[in-house]
């Protein structure tokens with residue numbers, strides 16, 4: 053079926069109807085950040101926006117949730133836009149095959165994170181943004197512009213991240229020791245904890261990701277946010293590194309550039325077609341939404357929309 057004549061609203065309604073009976077049957081809500089541990093797992097939302105501005109949404113698609121690591125796509129976008137190729141002097145582009153908060157590779161690879169989507173890489177990106185100016189304001193400004201709503205940080209989640217982020221503090225200090233960070237680790241971590249604590253709903257995330265299916269053009273006004281080549285590279289990194297040590301399994305089952313967060317959201321891109329976001333808070337052992345992944349599998353099976 054051609055995407056142009058797909059009934060996206062009907063498809064998302066059907067996926068919602070298939071997923072809802074499964075709520076609470078698998079996975080566990082992230083427990084290592086107290087503010088996330090309190091979120092009910094009995095929630096599921098899905099939303100998409102096509103390149104030509106058609107939208108569809110179902111389930112709890114208007115409920116705000118903590119976007120967590122999905123924020124790393126947008127900080128990477130800001131850093132690529134302002135630093136270009138020099139960003140890669142301090143950050144790699146290979147999948148890590150390790151949990152997102154692992155410290156192991158940093159020692160053998162002399163403080164250079166494998167990619168911008170593991171925690172170490174995102175902290176290194178936050179450092180570069182901080183060197184450029186008011187990183188938190190830049191991130192919120194970008195997201196608000198991309199989705200057309202005023203986006204905010206949930207202060208309770210940000211505080212909870214800071215209170216429990218001992219591994220992130222270790223990563224930041226370790227990288228500072230190797231010279232990967234310019235700034236004081238505590239200032240860099242403040243940016244990182246706050247970007248993870250941004251609250252958005254599925255429809256807002258689907259809209260915000262719109263530039264990634266439009267060759268880097270802003271989803272509303274079409275102005276170039278990043279170049280076509282840069283957008284292709286962000287999508288490539290999402291496909292290979294966006295779901296951590298499950299990236300191979302996501303490529304195998306879904307075949308779309310995806311980025312997950314431990315709040316239970318997963319954003320996905322169908323290049324030249326649409327951007328979408330699914331959310332359900334219970335996570336599988338790799339830190340990816342258990343039912344979110346299933347919903348994406350159902351979407352690809354139903355529509356045939358995959359890069360492969």
Ligand code: DON
Pocket residue numbers: 119120121122152153171213220248312313314315339340
């Ligand atoms: O650094 C952390 O532990 C979290 N604030 C963000 C991690 C995250 O979402 C990784 N994702 N799947």
